Amino acid sequence: MPDLTGPMGNPRRSSILVTGAAGNLGREVVDRLQSHGALPRCLERDGTGRRSGVEWVVGDLTDPAAMRAALEGIDTVFLIWPLLDAAPAHDLVAELVAAGPRVVYLSSTAIDDEAARQSDPIVQVHADMEALLRAADLRPVVLRSDTLASNARGWVSQIRVGDVVSGPDMARTAVVDERDVAGAAAAVLLGRHDRWDDGPHLLTGPEVLGRADQVALLGTALGRRLRFRAVAADLARSRMLGDGRPERLVEALIAASTRRPESNRVTDHVERLTGRPAGTFARWALDHAAEFDRGTTAAPPSAHDPATPGR
Template sequence: MDDDAARQSDPIVQVHADMEVLLRDAGLRPVVLRSDTLASNVRGWTAQLRVGDVIAGVDTARTAVVDESDVADAAAAVLLAPHHAQRAPAPYLLTGPEVLGRADQVARLGDALGRRLSFTALPAGPARSRPVPHARGRPSRAVGGGADRRLGAPTGVEARHRSRRAADRPPGPHVRAMGHRPCR
Protein backbone atom coordinates (compact mmCIF):
# COMPACT_ATOMS: atom_id res chain seq x y z
CA MET A 1 0.00 0.00 0.00
CA ASP A 2 1.31 3.43 -0.89
CA ASP A 3 0.49 5.69 2.07
CA ASP A 4 1.25 8.80 0.01
CA ALA A 5 -1.14 7.96 -2.85
CA ALA A 6 -4.75 9.17 -2.86
CA ARG A 7 -5.74 6.16 -5.00
CA GLN A 8 -4.14 2.73 -4.87
CA SER A 9 -3.27 0.82 -8.04
CA ASP A 10 -5.16 -2.31 -6.94
CA PRO A 11 -8.87 -2.36 -6.02
CA ILE A 12 -8.43 -4.70 -3.05
CA VAL A 13 -5.63 -2.55 -1.65
CA GLN A 14 -7.87 0.49 -2.19
CA VAL A 15 -10.59 -1.03 0.00
CA HIS A 16 -8.04 -1.60 2.76
CA ALA A 17 -6.66 1.94 2.41
CA ASP A 18 -10.19 3.37 2.59
CA MET A 19 -10.88 1.42 5.80
CA GLU A 20 -7.72 2.77 7.42
CA VAL A 21 -8.70 6.33 6.50
CA LEU A 22 -12.22 5.84 7.92
CA LEU A 23 -10.80 4.59 11.22
CA ARG A 24 -8.35 7.48 11.52
CA ASP A 25 -10.98 10.05 10.47
CA ALA A 26 -13.28 8.69 13.19
CA GLY A 27 -10.67 9.77 15.73
CA LEU A 28 -9.50 6.25 16.49
CA ARG A 29 -5.90 5.10 16.80
CA PRO A 30 -6.20 1.75 15.04
CA VAL A 31 -3.55 -0.92 15.26
CA VAL A 32 -3.04 -1.80 11.63
CA LEU A 33 -1.46 -5.10 10.67
CA ARG A 34 -0.84 -5.13 6.94
CA SER A 35 -0.14 -8.31 5.08
CA ASP A 36 0.11 -9.15 1.44
CA THR A 37 -1.32 -12.46 0.27
CA LEU A 38 -2.98 -14.52 2.99
CA ALA A 39 -2.35 -18.27 2.92
CA SER A 40 -6.07 -19.03 3.16
CA ASN A 41 -6.60 -17.44 -0.26
CA VAL A 42 -5.71 -20.88 -1.66
CA ARG A 43 -9.16 -21.99 -0.51
CA GLY A 44 -10.36 -20.23 -3.64
CA TRP A 45 -8.89 -23.14 -5.58
CA THR A 46 -11.15 -25.68 -3.85
CA ALA A 47 -13.56 -26.09 -6.78
CA GLN A 48 -10.65 -26.74 -9.16
CA LEU A 49 -9.09 -29.23 -6.73
CA ARG A 50 -12.34 -31.20 -6.54
CA VAL A 51 -12.22 -31.93 -10.27
CA GLY A 52 -8.51 -32.34 -10.91
CA ASP A 53 -4.91 -31.57 -10.17
CA VAL A 54 -4.49 -28.40 -12.25
CA ILE A 55 -5.00 -24.94 -10.78
CA ALA A 56 -5.58 -22.28 -13.43
CA GLY A 57 -5.47 -18.57 -12.72
CA VAL A 58 -3.62 -15.30 -13.18
CA ASP A 59 0.07 -15.61 -12.36
CA THR A 60 0.50 -12.65 -10.02
CA ALA A 61 3.86 -11.36 -8.84
CA ARG A 62 5.80 -13.40 -6.31
CA THR A 63 4.91 -12.52 -2.73
CA ALA A 64 5.70 -13.50 0.85
CA VAL A 65 2.49 -15.38 1.71
CA VAL A 66 1.26 -14.83 5.28
CA ASP A 67 -0.42 -17.50 7.41
CA GLU A 68 -3.40 -16.18 9.39
CA SER A 69 -2.15 -17.67 12.63
CA ASP A 70 0.92 -15.46 12.24
CA VAL A 71 -1.36 -12.44 11.88
CA ALA A 72 -3.18 -13.45 15.07
CA ASP A 73 0.10 -14.00 16.95
CA ALA A 74 1.45 -10.66 15.77
CA ALA A 75 -1.77 -8.90 16.83
CA ALA A 76 -1.57 -10.41 20.31
CA ALA A 77 2.12 -9.55 20.64
CA VAL A 78 1.58 -5.95 19.50
CA LEU A 79 -1.48 -5.32 21.65
CA LEU A 80 0.08 -6.84 24.76
CA ALA A 81 3.46 -5.12 24.37
CA PRO A 82 4.17 -2.56 27.12
CA HIS A 83 5.38 0.01 24.57
CA HIS A 84 2.25 -0.31 22.39
CA ALA A 85 0.39 2.72 23.77
CA GLN A 86 3.40 4.99 23.21
CA ARG A 87 4.09 3.82 19.67
CA ALA A 88 3.29 6.11 16.77
CA PRO A 89 0.25 4.80 14.85
CA ALA A 90 2.22 3.41 11.90
CA PRO A 91 1.14 0.09 10.41
CA TYR A 92 2.94 -3.16 11.16
CA LEU A 93 3.98 -4.91 7.96
CA LEU A 94 3.61 -8.68 8.11
CA THR A 95 5.05 -11.07 5.57
CA GLY A 96 5.54 -14.79 5.28
CA PRO A 97 8.75 -16.77 5.62
CA GLU A 98 9.63 -16.73 1.92
CA VAL A 99 8.64 -15.19 -1.39
CA LEU A 100 6.56 -17.55 -3.54
CA GLY A 101 5.02 -17.43 -7.00
CA ARG A 102 1.68 -19.05 -7.82
CA ALA A 103 3.34 -22.22 -9.15
CA ASP A 104 5.34 -22.47 -5.90
CA GLN A 105 2.16 -22.05 -3.83
CA VAL A 106 0.38 -24.76 -5.82
CA ALA A 107 3.35 -27.13 -5.48
CA ARG A 108 3.50 -26.57 -1.69
CA LEU A 109 -0.22 -27.16 -1.41
CA GLY A 110 0.14 -30.36 -3.43
CA ASP A 111 2.86 -31.57 -1.07
CA ALA A 112 0.65 -30.83 1.96
CA LEU A 113 -2.30 -32.64 0.39
CA GLY A 114 -0.24 -35.55 -0.90
CA ARG A 115 -1.19 -34.73 -4.50
CA ARG A 116 0.82 -33.84 -7.58
CA LEU A 117 -0.66 -30.43 -8.44
CA SER A 118 0.34 -28.07 -11.24
CA PHE A 119 -0.39 -24.45 -12.09
CA THR A 120 -1.49 -23.09 -15.48
CA ALA A 121 -1.29 -19.34 -15.97
CA LEU A 122 -4.26 -17.63 -17.62
CA PRO A 123 -4.33 -14.13 -19.11
CA ALA A 124 -6.23 -11.71 -16.87
CA GLY A 125 -9.20 -11.39 -19.27
CA PRO A 126 -10.15 -15.09 -19.36
CA ALA A 127 -9.48 -15.45 -15.63
CA ARG A 128 -11.91 -12.63 -14.84
CA SER A 129 -14.62 -14.15 -17.03
CA ARG A 130 -14.60 -17.44 -15.10
CA PRO A 131 -16.99 -17.95 -12.20
CA VAL A 132 -15.24 -17.13 -8.95
CA PRO A 133 -17.34 -18.44 -6.05
CA HIS A 134 -14.79 -17.40 -3.41
CA ALA A 135 -14.77 -13.74 -4.50
CA ARG A 136 -17.54 -12.89 -2.01
CA GLY A 137 -18.76 -9.81 -3.81
CA ARG A 138 -15.40 -8.45 -4.88
CA PRO A 139 -15.54 -6.66 -8.22
CA SER A 140 -14.39 -8.80 -11.15
CA ARG A 141 -11.55 -6.38 -11.80
CA ALA A 142 -10.18 -7.30 -8.37
CA VAL A 143 -10.15 -11.02 -9.05
CA GLY A 144 -6.76 -12.02 -10.36
CA GLY A 145 -5.46 -8.51 -9.75
CA GLY A 146 -2.26 -7.57 -8.06
CA ALA A 147 0.16 -8.70 -10.74
CA ASP A 148 2.07 -5.44 -10.42
CA ARG A 149 1.14 -4.30 -6.90
CA ARG A 150 3.91 -6.34 -5.30
CA LEU A 151 6.85 -5.03 -7.31
CA GLY A 152 8.31 -3.71 -4.07
CA ALA A 153 7.49 -6.89 -2.12
CA PRO A 154 10.08 -7.84 0.48
CA THR A 155 12.67 -10.48 -0.13
CA GLY A 156 12.61 -13.68 1.89
CA VAL A 157 15.13 -12.30 4.41
CA GLU A 158 13.09 -9.13 4.94
CA ALA A 159 9.94 -11.22 5.15
CA ARG A 160 11.23 -13.43 7.96
CA HIS A 161 12.61 -10.41 9.84
CA ARG A 162 9.37 -8.42 9.67
CA SER A 163 7.09 -11.17 10.95
CA ARG A 164 9.57 -12.29 13.62
CA ARG A 165 9.79 -8.70 14.86
CA ALA A 166 6.02 -8.38 15.29
CA ALA A 167 5.28 -11.82 16.74
CA ASP A 168 8.67 -12.58 18.34
CA ARG A 169 8.92 -15.90 16.50
CA PRO A 170 9.55 -16.97 12.92
CA PRO A 171 6.52 -17.02 10.63
CA GLY A 172 4.83 -20.32 9.84
CA PRO A 173 4.81 -22.11 6.51
CA HIS A 174 2.43 -20.99 3.78
CA VAL A 175 0.54 -24.29 3.59
CA ARG A 176 -0.35 -24.48 7.28
CA ALA A 177 -3.66 -22.75 6.53
CA MET A 178 -4.80 -25.60 4.29
CA GLY A 179 -2.46 -28.48 5.08
CA HIS A 180 -4.83 -29.99 7.61
CA ARG A 181 -8.00 -29.37 5.59
CA PRO A 182 -8.12 -31.68 2.59
CA CYS A 183 -10.53 -30.62 -0.13
CA ARG A 184 -13.57 -32.83 -0.47
Protein backbone atom coordinates (compact mmCIF):
# COMPACT_ATOMS: atom_id res chain seq x y z
CA MET A 1 0.00 0.00 0.00
CA PRO A 2 1.28 3.53 -0.73
CA ASP A 3 2.24 5.84 2.09
CA LEU A 4 -0.58 8.36 2.26
CA THR A 5 0.55 10.18 5.38
CA GLY A 6 2.09 13.61 5.47
CA PRO A 7 4.02 15.61 8.04
CA MET A 8 3.23 14.73 11.68
CA GLY A 9 1.47 11.59 10.48
CA ASN A 10 -1.55 13.48 9.14
CA PRO A 11 -3.36 11.80 6.22
CA ARG A 12 -2.45 13.19 2.83
CA ARG A 13 -5.22 13.87 0.34
CA SER A 14 -4.95 13.41 -3.39
CA SER A 15 -6.48 16.34 -5.23
CA ILE A 16 -4.94 15.77 -8.69
CA LEU A 17 -5.85 12.79 -10.86
CA VAL A 18 -3.29 11.82 -13.51
CA THR A 19 -4.60 9.58 -16.29
CA GLY A 20 -2.14 7.55 -18.34
CA ALA A 21 0.11 7.64 -15.28
CA ALA A 22 2.14 4.57 -16.28
CA GLY A 23 3.01 5.89 -19.76
CA ASN A 24 6.13 7.72 -20.89
CA LEU A 25 4.64 11.14 -20.27
CA GLY A 26 2.38 10.24 -17.37
CA ARG A 27 5.31 8.95 -15.33
CA GLU A 28 7.12 12.24 -15.81
CA VAL A 29 4.06 14.25 -14.76
CA VAL A 30 3.75 12.18 -11.59
CA ASP A 31 7.46 12.68 -10.83
CA ARG A 32 7.16 16.45 -11.12
CA LEU A 33 4.04 16.64 -9.00
CA GLN A 34 5.75 14.58 -6.32
CA SER A 35 8.85 16.79 -6.45
CA HIS A 36 6.59 19.73 -5.51
CA GLY A 37 5.13 17.82 -2.57
CA ALA A 38 1.86 16.88 -4.25
CA LEU A 39 0.28 13.45 -3.88
CA PRO A 40 -1.29 12.65 -7.25
CA ARG A 41 -3.86 9.94 -7.68
CA CYS A 42 -2.71 7.81 -10.60
CA LEU A 43 -5.14 6.05 -12.91
CA GLU A 44 -3.99 2.95 -14.75
CA ARG A 45 -5.89 0.32 -16.67
CA ASP A 46 -4.28 -2.84 -15.29
CA GLY A 47 -2.13 -1.86 -12.32
CA THR A 48 1.14 -3.22 -13.79
CA GLY A 49 2.93 0.14 -13.61
CA ARG A 50 2.39 0.79 -9.92
CA ARG A 51 5.15 2.20 -7.73
CA SER A 52 5.35 3.22 -4.11
CA GLY A 53 4.70 6.67 -2.73
CA VAL A 54 1.65 7.55 -4.80
CA GLU A 55 -2.02 6.63 -4.71
CA TRP A 56 -2.95 4.22 -7.51
CA VAL A 57 -6.40 3.38 -8.78
CA VAL A 58 -7.11 0.79 -11.45
CA GLY A 59 -9.80 1.68 -13.94
CA ASP A 60 -10.69 2.47 -17.52
CA LEU A 61 -11.55 5.93 -18.80
CA THR A 62 -14.53 4.43 -20.63
CA ASP A 63 -16.00 2.89 -17.45
CA PRO A 64 -18.32 5.45 -15.79
CA ALA A 65 -18.38 3.68 -12.42
CA ALA A 66 -14.60 3.43 -12.28
CA MET A 67 -14.23 7.08 -13.21
CA ARG A 68 -16.83 8.16 -10.66
CA ALA A 69 -14.74 6.48 -7.96
CA ALA A 70 -11.44 7.81 -9.32
CA LEU A 71 -12.78 11.38 -9.37
CA GLU A 72 -14.01 11.39 -5.78
CA GLY A 73 -12.39 14.28 -3.94
CA ILE A 74 -10.40 15.37 -6.98
CA ASP A 75 -9.98 19.06 -7.83
CA THR A 76 -7.93 18.79 -11.03
CA VAL A 77 -7.54 16.15 -13.75
CA PHE A 78 -4.68 15.68 -16.19
CA LEU A 79 -6.38 13.94 -19.09
CA ILE A 80 -4.64 11.89 -21.75
CA TRP A 81 -7.19 10.29 -24.08
CA PRO A 82 -5.76 6.96 -25.36
CA LEU A 83 -8.29 5.99 -28.03
CA LEU A 84 -8.55 6.82 -31.72
CA ASP A 85 -12.20 7.79 -31.34
CA ALA A 86 -13.70 10.51 -29.15
CA ALA A 87 -17.19 8.96 -29.11
CA PRO A 88 -16.48 6.72 -26.07
CA ALA A 89 -15.50 9.83 -24.11
CA HIS A 90 -19.09 11.06 -23.73
CA ASP A 91 -19.65 9.09 -20.52
CA LEU A 92 -16.32 10.31 -19.17
CA VAL A 93 -17.28 13.90 -19.88
CA ALA A 94 -20.57 13.38 -18.04
CA GLU A 95 -18.64 12.14 -14.99
CA LEU A 96 -16.29 15.14 -15.21
CA VAL A 97 -19.24 17.52 -15.34
CA ALA A 98 -20.81 15.85 -12.31
CA ALA A 99 -17.56 15.86 -10.29
CA GLY A 100 -16.62 19.39 -11.31
CA PRO A 101 -12.79 19.27 -11.43
CA ARG A 102 -10.66 21.52 -13.56
CA VAL A 103 -9.47 19.61 -16.63
CA VAL A 104 -6.04 19.89 -18.24
CA TYR A 105 -6.14 18.10 -21.59
CA LEU A 106 -3.09 16.92 -23.53
CA SER A 107 -3.67 17.62 -27.21
CA SER A 108 -1.63 18.06 -30.40
CA THR A 109 0.07 21.04 -32.02
CA ALA A 110 -0.90 19.54 -35.39
CA ILE A 111 -4.49 20.74 -34.95
CA ASP A 112 -5.56 23.31 -37.54
CA ASP A 113 -8.24 25.45 -35.90
CA GLU A 114 -9.40 26.71 -39.30
CA ALA A 115 -9.94 23.27 -40.83
CA ALA A 116 -13.30 21.50 -40.91
CA ARG A 117 -11.49 18.15 -40.79
CA GLN A 118 -7.98 17.50 -39.55
CA SER A 119 -5.12 16.01 -41.55
CA ASP A 120 -5.25 12.50 -40.08
CA PRO A 121 -7.16 10.39 -37.54
CA ILE A 122 -4.77 11.05 -34.65
CA VAL A 123 -5.09 14.81 -34.96
CA GLN A 124 -8.83 14.51 -35.54
CA VAL A 125 -9.43 12.71 -32.25
CA HIS A 126 -7.64 15.49 -30.37
CA ALA A 127 -9.71 18.14 -32.11
CA ASP A 128 -12.87 16.17 -31.32
CA MET A 129 -11.87 15.81 -27.66
CA GLU A 130 -11.18 19.52 -27.31
CA ALA A 131 -14.57 20.30 -28.84
CA LEU A 132 -16.33 17.77 -26.60
CA LEU A 133 -14.78 19.15 -23.42
CA ARG A 134 -15.61 22.73 -24.37
CA ALA A 135 -19.17 21.88 -25.40
CA ALA A 136 -19.70 20.47 -21.90
CA ASP A 137 -18.61 23.86 -20.50
CA LEU A 138 -15.64 22.26 -18.74
CA ARG A 139 -13.33 25.03 -19.99
CA PRO A 140 -10.33 22.72 -20.30
CA VAL A 141 -6.81 24.08 -20.13
CA VAL A 142 -5.41 22.72 -23.40
CA LEU A 143 -1.76 21.76 -23.71
CA ARG A 144 -1.00 21.03 -27.35
CA SER A 145 2.21 19.01 -27.54
CA ASP A 146 4.42 18.56 -30.56
CA THR A 147 6.07 15.19 -31.31
CA LEU A 148 7.32 13.69 -28.07
CA ALA A 149 11.01 12.81 -27.95
CA SER A 150 10.09 9.58 -26.18
CA ASN A 151 8.55 8.29 -29.41
CA ALA A 152 12.16 7.59 -30.46
CA ARG A 153 12.06 4.62 -28.09
CA GLY A 154 10.23 2.86 -30.88
CA TRP A 155 13.64 2.53 -32.59
CA VAL A 156 15.40 0.80 -29.69
CA SER A 157 15.27 -2.71 -31.15
CA GLN A 158 16.67 -1.57 -34.51
CA ILE A 159 19.47 0.53 -33.00
CA ARG A 160 20.58 -2.29 -30.71
CA VAL A 161 21.24 -4.60 -33.66
CA GLY A 162 22.32 -2.27 -36.46
CA ASP A 163 23.12 1.22 -37.65
CA VAL A 164 20.08 1.75 -39.89
CA VAL A 165 16.65 2.77 -38.62
CA SER A 166 13.93 2.20 -41.17
CA GLY A 167 10.32 3.31 -41.04
CA PRO A 168 7.77 5.64 -42.56
CA ASP A 169 9.06 9.16 -42.96
CA MET A 170 7.10 11.79 -41.07
CA ALA A 171 6.69 15.53 -41.33
CA ARG A 172 9.42 17.60 -39.72
CA THR A 173 8.27 18.92 -36.36
CA ALA A 174 9.61 20.75 -33.32
CA VAL A 175 10.24 17.59 -31.29
CA VAL A 176 9.66 18.27 -27.59
CA ASP A 177 11.19 16.52 -24.60
CA GLU A 178 8.40 14.80 -22.67
CA ARG A 179 10.06 16.06 -19.47
CA ASP A 180 9.33 19.61 -20.63
CA VAL A 181 5.73 18.74 -21.42
CA ALA A 182 5.44 17.18 -17.97
CA GLY A 183 6.94 20.28 -16.38
CA ALA A 184 4.43 22.48 -18.17
CA ALA A 185 1.59 20.19 -17.16
CA ALA A 186 2.70 20.20 -13.52
CA ALA A 187 2.92 23.99 -13.52
CA VAL A 188 -0.67 24.21 -14.71
CA LEU A 189 -1.95 21.45 -12.43
CA LEU A 190 -0.36 23.13 -9.41
CA GLY A 191 -1.41 26.63 -10.43
CA ARG A 192 2.21 27.80 -10.55
CA HIS A 193 1.64 30.39 -13.25
CA ASP A 194 -0.18 33.70 -13.18
CA ARG A 195 -3.70 32.48 -14.02
CA TRP A 196 -5.70 29.62 -15.40
CA ASP A 197 -5.20 30.51 -19.05
CA ASP A 198 -7.25 28.07 -21.12
CA GLY A 199 -4.70 28.15 -23.94
CA PRO A 200 -4.13 26.38 -26.15
CA HIS A 201 -0.52 26.33 -24.98
CA LEU A 202 1.69 25.10 -27.82
CA LEU A 203 4.51 23.03 -26.37
CA THR A 204 7.42 22.58 -28.77
CA GLY A 205 11.10 21.90 -28.69
CA PRO A 206 13.61 24.57 -29.76
CA GLU A 207 14.25 23.23 -33.28
CA VAL A 208 12.45 21.53 -36.14
CA LEU A 209 13.69 18.00 -36.86
CA GLY A 210 12.93 15.17 -39.24
CA ARG A 211 13.36 11.47 -38.58
CA ALA A 212 16.83 11.48 -40.15
CA ASP A 213 17.89 14.34 -37.86
CA GLN A 214 16.72 12.51 -34.75
CA VAL A 215 18.46 9.27 -35.73
CA ALA A 216 21.70 11.13 -36.43
CA LEU A 217 21.54 12.84 -33.03
CA LEU A 218 20.97 9.49 -31.35
CA GLY A 219 24.04 8.23 -33.18
CA THR A 220 26.10 11.13 -31.87
CA ALA A 221 24.97 10.36 -28.34
CA LEU A 222 25.97 6.71 -28.81
CA GLY A 223 29.21 7.44 -30.65
CA ARG A 224 27.91 5.67 -33.75
CA ARG A 225 27.05 6.65 -37.33
CA LEU A 226 23.35 5.93 -37.46
CA ARG A 227 21.17 6.73 -40.43
CA PHE A 228 17.46 6.71 -41.21
CA ARG A 229 16.00 4.90 -44.22
CA ALA A 230 12.47 5.76 -45.24
CA VAL A 231 10.33 2.86 -46.38
CA ALA A 232 7.17 2.82 -48.46
CA ALA A 233 3.84 2.94 -46.67
CA ASP A 234 2.94 -0.65 -47.58
CA LEU A 235 6.17 -2.02 -46.12
CA ALA A 236 5.84 0.16 -43.01
CA ARG A 237 2.28 -1.10 -42.56
CA SER A 238 3.25 -4.76 -42.81
CA ARG A 239 6.12 -4.34 -40.35
CA MET A 240 3.97 -2.58 -37.75
CA LEU A 241 1.26 -5.19 -38.08
CA GLY A 242 3.94 -7.85 -37.74
CA ASP A 243 5.07 -6.20 -34.51
CA GLY A 244 1.58 -6.75 -33.14
CA ARG A 245 0.27 -3.20 -33.25
CA PRO A 246 -3.51 -2.88 -33.63
CA GLU A 247 -4.61 -2.47 -37.24
CA ARG A 248 -6.55 0.73 -36.54
CA LEU A 249 -3.52 2.33 -34.90
CA VAL A 250 -1.28 1.24 -37.78
CA GLU A 251 -3.62 2.82 -40.33
CA ALA A 252 -3.71 6.03 -38.29
CA LEU A 253 0.10 6.15 -38.16
CA ILE A 254 0.36 5.56 -41.90
CA ALA A 255 -2.16 8.34 -42.51
CA ALA A 256 -0.15 10.66 -40.28
CA SER A 257 3.04 9.89 -42.21
CA THR A 258 1.46 10.56 -45.60
CA ARG A 259 -0.98 13.42 -44.88
CA ARG A 260 0.33 15.55 -42.05
CA PRO A 261 1.92 18.80 -43.28
CA GLU A 262 5.32 19.89 -42.02
CA SER A 263 5.46 22.53 -39.33
CA ASN A 264 8.19 25.10 -38.78
CA ARG A 265 6.51 26.49 -35.68
CA VAL A 266 8.66 26.84 -32.58
CA THR A 267 7.19 28.54 -29.52
CA ASP A 268 8.38 29.67 -26.10
CA HIS A 269 5.31 28.30 -24.30
CA VAL A 270 7.35 25.70 -22.38
CA GLU A 271 9.46 28.49 -20.94
CA ARG A 272 6.39 30.62 -20.18
CA LEU A 273 4.89 27.83 -18.09
CA THR A 274 8.01 26.36 -16.51
CA GLY A 275 10.44 29.29 -16.39
CA ARG A 276 13.03 27.25 -18.35
CA PRO A 277 13.70 27.02 -22.10
CA ALA A 278 12.71 23.78 -23.78
CA GLY A 279 15.52 21.24 -23.99
CA THR A 280 16.97 19.93 -27.24
CA PHE A 281 16.55 16.46 -28.69
CA ALA A 282 20.36 16.16 -28.56
CA ARG A 283 20.15 16.55 -24.78
CA TRP A 284 17.34 13.98 -24.60
CA ALA A 285 19.43 11.54 -26.66
CA LEU A 286 22.43 11.91 -24.33
CA ASP A 287 20.26 11.43 -21.25
CA HIS A 288 18.65 8.26 -22.67
CA ALA A 289 21.56 6.77 -24.61
CA ALA A 290 21.80 3.77 -22.29
CA GLU A 291 18.34 2.63 -23.38
CA PHE A 292 19.62 2.25 -26.96
CA ASP A 293 22.97 0.70 -26.10
CA ARG A 294 23.75 -2.67 -27.65
CA GLY A 295 24.72 -4.08 -24.27
CA THR A 296 21.33 -3.31 -22.71
CA THR A 297 19.12 -6.35 -22.27
CA ALA A 298 16.15 -4.91 -20.36
CA ALA A 299 13.07 -4.23 -22.45
CA PRO A 300 12.52 -0.49 -22.99
CA PRO A 301 9.34 1.29 -21.90
CA SER A 302 6.56 1.24 -24.48
CA ALA A 303 7.18 3.88 -27.08
CA HIS A 304 3.65 4.72 -28.13
CA ASP A 305 0.28 5.17 -26.58
CA PRO A 306 -2.61 5.41 -29.05
CA ALA A 307 -3.35 8.97 -30.10
CA THR A 308 -0.05 10.34 -28.80
CA PRO A 309 0.11 14.07 -29.59
CA GLY A 310 2.22 15.32 -32.42
CA ARG A 311 3.15 11.93 -33.74
